[in-house]
Amino acid sequence: MEDWLLQPPRGMNDWTPDKYYSLITVASRLSKVAESFGYSAIETPALEHFEVLKAKAGEDVINEIYYLKDKAGRELGLRFDMTVPVARVLSYRRDFPRPIRLYYVSKVWRYDEPQFGRFREFYQFGVEHVGSPTVQSDAEVLALAVKSLELVNLPQLTVKVSDRRIMDQLLSKININTAREPVLRVLDKRGKVTDDELIKLLIKEGIDKARAESLVAIASTRVPIVDSVRELRELGVGDNLINYVESLANALTDYGVANRVYLDLSIVRGLDYYTGFVFELYTDKIKLAVGGGGRYDELLKVYSGEDVPAVGFAIGIERVMLALGEGQGSIPPVDYYIYPMEGSCYGMAVRIAEKLREGGLRVIVDVGKPSLRSALEYAARIKARKFIIIGRREIERSVVRVRDLETWSEEDIPLSKILK
RNA sequence: GCCCCGGUAGUGUAGCCUGGUACAACACGCGGGCCUGUGGAGCCCGUAACCCGGGUUCAAAUCCCGGCCGGGGCCCCA
Numbered sequence: 204m205e206d207w208l209l210q211p212p213r214g215m216n217d218w219t220p221d222k223y224y225s226l227i228t229v230a231s232r233l234s235k236v237a238e239s240f241g242y243s244a245i246e247t248p249a250l251e252h253f254e255v256l257k258a259k260a261g262e263d264v265i266n267e268i269y270y271l272k273d274k275a276g277r278e279l280g281l282r283f284d285m286t287v288p289v290a291r292v293l294s295y296r297r298d299f300p301r302p303i304r305l306y307y308v309s310k311v312w313r314y315d316e317p318q319f320g321r322f323r324e325f326y327q328f329g330v331e332h333v334g335s336p337t338v339q340s341d342a343e344v345l346a347l348a349v350k351s352l353e354l355v356n357l358p359q360l361t362v363k364v365s366d367r368r369i370m371d372q373l374l375s376k377i378n379i380n381t382a383r384e385p386v387l388r389v390l391d392k393r394g395k396v397t398d399d400e401l402i403k404l405l406i407k408e409g410i411d412k413a414r415a416e417s418l419v420a421i422a423s424t425r426v427p428i429v430d431s432v433r434e435l436r437e438l439g440v441g442d443n444l445i446n447y448v449e450s451l452a453n454a455l456t457d458y459g460v461a462n463r464v465y466l467d468l469s470i471v472r473g474l475d476y477y478t479g480f481v482f483e484l485y486t487d488k489i490k491l492a493v494g495g496g497g498r499y500d501e502l503l504k505v506y507s508g509e510d511v512p513a514v515g516f517a518i519g520i521e522r523v524m525l526a527l528g529e530g531q532g533s534i535p536p537v538d539y540y541i542y543p544m545e546g547s548c549y550g551m552a553v554r555i556a557e558k559l560r561e562g563g564l565r566v567i568v569d570v571g572k573p574s575l576r577s578a579l580e581y582a583a584r585i586k587a588r589k590f591i592i593i594g595r596r597e598i599e600r601s602v603v604r605v606r607d608l609e610t611w612s613e614e615d616i617p618l619s620k621i622l623k
Numbered sequence: 624g625c626c627c628c629g630g631u632a633g634u635g636u637a638g639c640c641u642g643g644u645a646c647a648a649c650a651c652g653c654g655g656g657c658c659u660g661u662g663g664a665g666c667c668c669g670u671a672a673c674c675c676g677g678g679u680u681c682a683a684a685u686c687c688c689g690g691c692c693g694g695g696g697c698c699c700c701a
Binding site: 318321325327484493494495521579581583594596 | 624658660662663674691692693695696698699700701
């Protein structure tokens with residue numbers, strides 16, 4: 204078969220054991236934190252009705268959906284995140300007691316151009332916290348995100364927080380009432396381009412120079428969340444929002460994560476559906492955000508017709524792994540490799556193996572490597588710990604020969620002891 | 624949608640700039656042997672590649688064009 208057919212489809216990865224165990228290790232550590240917060244795991248089909256996916260996605264995202272028709276002509280698509288499937292599930296399972304706390308480690312797909320840290324098929328760890336509008340739920344979700352990344356030792360983790368309501372208020376204050384989305388998009392570029400260019404871009408959006416300058420000043424706000432109240436007051440943000448941020452900061456302090464969190468009004472994210480606070484998670488190790496989230500109180504309404512407040516986040520597991528480097532987990536070693544010298548000893552080998560497996564050990568019985576020598580070589584290469592030789596000589600004496608592949612020592616162990 | 628880089632045995636690389644000295648080198652892997660109940664080491668032998676198509680040239684892995692495939696940047700995102 205042609206070479207290129209042997210590679211996985213573009214933007215996708217073969218998770219061979221040598222790499223897959225790192226993924227499993229990272230994913231299970233992240234999940235552990237969600238579990239400790241009382242969140243339960245959920246999984247849904249990879250395929251959704253295209254109509255369902257389309258309802259949330261903006262123009263850009265729709266073009267990234269893997270679309271297909273099944274044999275009956277149904278229009279389907281691969282999910283591009285887990286928020287949509289979860290929202291769909293909750294719209295017909297109204298019986299779940301609220302707030303509902305869910306987490307997932309799932310594959311999602313986006314037909315995008317692959318790049319460093321960007322894949323067409325990738326894993327997301329995330330949570331959805333549905334049914335509560337409070338600042339406490341915002342703080343809980345953000346703290347959970349931070350703590351899960353702390354548990355995998357993500358270096359130099361920082362969080363940038365902003366709030367859609369604050370930006371709305373500040374934009375109104377300087378009389379920018381139209382074309383807010385393009386303006387926010389421009390502000391989101393802050394840090395990537397110079398402030399002067401930013402101002403030029405804003406002027407291009409029809410903002411006059413004075414207001415463009417004050418917008419850039421607003422977007423330049425970047426202070427530790429615990430110091431943000433004074434800053435917001437200076438900007439003239441209303442009391443209710445200042446109280447909100449203060450409560451958020453206090454809660455994050457209680458969680459012990461406030462030192463990582465900054466108020467950064469330049470971050471915007473998912474303009475389509477975020478309604479309140481938003482955040483992005485960063486490490487110095489890679490340029491890309493490893494995750495992000497926020498509050499989307501109007502999203503569930505699309506599916507259920509009912510207003511349901513919700514907050515959540517998603518973390519790109521491959522990106523976390525890029526930041527952590529190689530070797531987060533490894534293939535568990537085989538404890539015993541059992542080699543019957545001849546066919547007549549095979550039955551005994553299997554019986555011994557079964558006994559050891561009952562004790563929770565990983566055991567391989569040789570299936571016919573031609574020689575003891577090559578079996579030994581094979582066992583050493585797969586990093587088995589111990590090698591059991593069982594032949595006529597051993598059976599006559601009711602023992603097995605156990606060779607320790609790490610220390611190179613060898614001893615006879617009575618069968619009675621092994622089978623006990 | 625725009626831009627940049629790359630494609631050599633199963634894997635990872637060298638060679639390409641400066642065309643011929645190369646039946647393309649090295650490492651790992653794989654097969655065999657020394658050695659059919661134990662050195663997992665060592666040595667020996669073998670295995671197998673210039674992405675596809677066209678062009679330039681006496682001569683192309685090497686230079687040029689096109690295609691296919693891959694990686695990365697902008698944008699956006701996880």
